[in-house]
Amino acid sequence: MAELDFWLWLSLKENLGHNKITHLLEIFESPEQIFKAAKKKLAEAAGLSSDEVHILSDKDLTSCARVKEQCRKLGIRILTYDSPFYPDKLRHIPDPPYVLYVLSRKRINLNDRPCIAMVGNRLMTEYGRCAAMDIAKGLAAAGVVVVSGMARGIDGASHSGALSAGGITVAVLGCGLNIAYPPEHSEMMEAISINGMVLSEYPPGTPPLPQNFPARNRIISGISDGVVVVEAPEKSGALITANYALQQGRDVFAVPGDITRGHSRGTNSLIRQGAVLVASAIDVLSEYEDVYINTLKQCINNSEEEYKEEKEPDSAAFAPLTDARYDGLSETAKNILTRLSLDPVHFDNLLNATSLSADELSSELTMLEIGGFVKTLPGKNFILNV
Numbered sequence: 001m002a003e004l005d006f007w008l009w010l011s012l013k014e015n016l017g018h019n020k021i022t023h024l025l026e027i028f029e030s031p032e033q034i035f036k037a038a039k040k041k042l043a044e045a046a047g048l049s050s051d052e053v054h055i056l057s058d059k060d061l062t063s064c065a066r067v068k069e070q071c072r073k074l075g076i077r078i079l080t081y082d083s084p085f086y087p088d089k090l091r092h093i094p095d096p097p098y099v100l101y102v103l104s105r106k107r108i109n110l111n112d113r114p115c116i117a118m119v120g121n122r123l124m125t126e127y128g129r130c131a132a133m134d135i136a137k138g139l140a141a142a143g144v145v146v147v148s149g150m151a152r153g154i155d156g157a158s159h160s161g162a163l164s165a166g167g168i169t170v171a172v173l174g175c176g177l178n179i180a181y182p183p184e185h186s187e188m189m190e191a192i193s194i195n196g197m198v199l200s201e202y203p204p205g206t207p208p209l210p211q212n213f214p215a216r217n218r219i220i221s222g223i224s225d226g227v228v229v230v231e232a233p234e235k236s237g238a239l240i241t242a243n244y245a246l247q248q249g250r251d252v253f254a255v256p257g258d259i260t261r262g263h264s265r266g267t268n269s270l271i272r273q274g275a276v277l278v279a280s281a282i283d284v285l286s287e288y289e290d291v292y293i294n295t296l297k298q299c300i301n302n303s304e305e306e307y308k309e310e311k312e313p314d315s316a317a318f319a320p321l322t323d324a325r326y327d328g329l330s331e332t333a334k335n336i337l338t339r340l341s342l343d344p345v346h347f348d349n350l351l352n353a354t355s356l357s358a359d360e361l362s363s364e365l366t367m368l369e370i371g372g373f374v375k376t377l378p379g380k381n382f383i384l385n386v
Contacts, residue, residue: 003032003082007031007081008063008064008099010031010098011201012064019094037056070178074177077101078101079102080100081096081099089111089224097219100199101177101200101204105193106196113143114143115223116139117148117226118135118139118147118154118155119154119158119217119227119241120155120229120267123152126344128230128231128263129154129157131231132230133157135158136157136158136161137161137167138165138282140165140169142281146158147172147223148170149171149173150181150188150192150198151237152184159171159188163188163191163195168196169195169197170198171188171192173199174212174215175200176202176205177198178204214240217240217241231257232263232264232265251276252274253276253277253283256277329373336350336354336361336368337384340374342383345381345382346380347365350365373385
């Protein structure tokens with residue numbers, strides 16, 4: 001049998017935690033030796049209960065064969081702990097996943113690249129969304145892999161920012177890779193699998209159970225050099241990830257927020273406790289200039305020049321409408337979209353920039369919002385829905 005079978009057999013054993021598997025590997029050295037160990041020898045292993053000995057005495061590989069076949073059909077690669085493509089930083093956390101399931105069109109080696117996690121609240125503010133997208137875009141443009149959890153809110157905005165820069169982003173899921181969660185991020189998941197990597201420690205078919213998400217947070221921080229918390233209340237999954245980062249010896253960054261909003265209390269608290277304050281991607285990149293000198297030094301210089309020459313929102317370059325989803329739109333609708341960007345534009349400014357009446361513009365914007373092309377913000381402001 002291949003080594004993969006032994007790793008799968010061990011990882012699929014229910015009621016055996018990561019710490020228990022680590023303990024077994026310290027005693028038996030490899031999953032193959034654990035598989036081949038007699039019941040008596042397993043019983044002699046310190047710390048194993050009779051139930052655990054019974055679980056490990058079952059050598060049936062049917063479930064392993066089923067998972068391998070599912071992965072083959074779905075195009076999912078299986079990375080084991082001893083694979084050269086297994087993230088090396090993750091290998092050294094206290095409770096590493098011994099098997100990772102990977103969905104990616106490219107064979108990306110995370111050991112060759114700086115990785116930064118970006119996390120935050122699911123109920124993000126517009127400020128948080130803009131901050132996440134801007135920082136993620138800057139990091140990705142500099143060659144950094146942006147890691148997040150593909151959740152609603154800040155996670156999704158971070159992935160979108162990285163994708164908009166043509167960079168690599170990694171989504172760590174708390175379910176099987178044949179399940180898009182949340183469902184509205186199915187297209188994002190597809191885009192990430194093409195341009196980056198979607199991974200999980202859970203085999204195909206595993207539902208998004210609540211207990212899976214705190215556990216997956218240790219992977220988000222574990223494969224990263226540092227974690228940027230963009231927006232988080234005092235109790236949130238983002239702060240769980242930040243705590244994992246501290247336990248794992250990772251850097252913790254935080255974007256300052258509005259002191260009057262609960263969304264910002266967690267991030268502002270992290271800054272008070274010593275997290276590095278982040279106002280742009282450059283603040284993160286500069287921390288790793290010496291570590292990844294060949295990758296980042298020139299990118300940092302280029303980014304600094306771009307920030308120096310940054311234009312006001314009104315004169316910012318608008319995204320060309322080259323995506324196939326714009327093909328069926330009228331010229332009037334396209335004309336409106338070319339006036340929009342990720343910065344809010346007021347209805348009156350759109351009215352002045354087009355030859356439409358107020359009623360015509362309002363009607364067009366309503367249809368564009370229904371079609372998913374535009375988002376309406378408070379105060380009659382509009383942005384592109386990317």
